[in-house]
Amino acid sequence: MSHPIARLAALTLLALGAGAVSAQEPEVRVPVVTLFTISDLDDPAMIRAAKPVEGYETWLTPADFPADAFDPTxxxxxxxxxxxxxxxxxSDCIPIDPVRQGGARACEVIRERGRFVHALDAEGRPQSGSRAMGAVFELRQPGKPVLASPAPPPMGYQNTKPVIRDAALLQLAADPQKFIETAPGVWLDINAKGRVTRCRIRISTGTDAGDAEVCKRMTKAKFDPARDPQGNKVPAVGAYFALKVAA
Structure with a gap:
């Protein structure tokens, strides 16, 4: 009868051997193309930037590209x-770096399949707009997620947030024709005097008229301005405020 330690050693060697064999097996990687939004190309005249419709991540597939678009190195x-x-x-799509592999073909496909929610001006009128997006081409192990670097903290992140003086302005009366989304949100630029200098839609009400009304409402609001760590009144750029539609 073999000694328990001997049996354990044998099992360990078997396990190590199996590991060595599996380590020598070729790594399986499949072509993956990932489309994502970078940002809207900022237009101060717009309260809502052009935005790709839901499901835009499926516009590009590996089958749309030749094999050499995916470099194993x-x-x-x-x-x-x-x-x-x-x-x-x-209306147009241009690779910002035309030398890089896959850009021209990606634009061909996006021109064919791409659909957006149009940009909107302060009067609620549909407008043309621009959007920056990015495509990543890689050979990836199945199930491995795309790794993204964390975004740097925004300028002024240590400052206090502006405080709206009349919180009732954040409450919207029920109106299914205007407010389909019941929890819209806005980005506001607020100067050191507490006045709104710009409104941008972050979460749409679901209608052009609703978005225009929200920004008109918030532009008239008064705020106690943001303050820096020393207590000085300072401007705030892109301060987020959530609104709520009554049930």
Whole structure:
């Protein structure tokens, strides 16, 4: 009868041997193309930027590209500048770095499949706009997620947030024709005197008229301005405020 330690050693060697064999097996990687939004190309005249419709991540697939678009030695990142017409269609798409692999073909596919929610001006009128997006081409192990670097903290992140003086302005009366989304939100630029200098829609009400009304409402609001760590009144850029539609 073998000694328990001997049996354990044998099992350990078997396990190590199995590990060595599996380590020598070729790594399985499959082509993956990932489309994501970078930002809207800022237009001060717009309260809502052009935005890709839900499901835009499926616009590009590996089958749309030749095999050499996926390099086993590197990951390709291709930034794209997309022009959006007032009806939400793609009027143009340009690879920002045309030398990089896959950019021209990505734009061809986006021109065909891409659909956007149009940009909106302060009067609630549909407008043309621009959007920056990016495509990543890689050979990836199945199930491995895309790793993204954390965003740097925004400027002024240590400052206090502006405080609205009349919180009732954040409450919207029920109106299903205007307010489909019951929890819209806005980004506000607020100067050191507590006045709103710009409103941008972060979460849409679901309608053009509703978004325009929200920004008109918030632009008239008064705020106690943000303060820096020394207590000085300072401007705030992109302060987020959530609104609520009555049930």
């Amino acid at each position: 590197r990951t390709w990142y291709v930034p794209l500048s997309i022009k959006v017409a007032a009806d939400g269609s793609v």
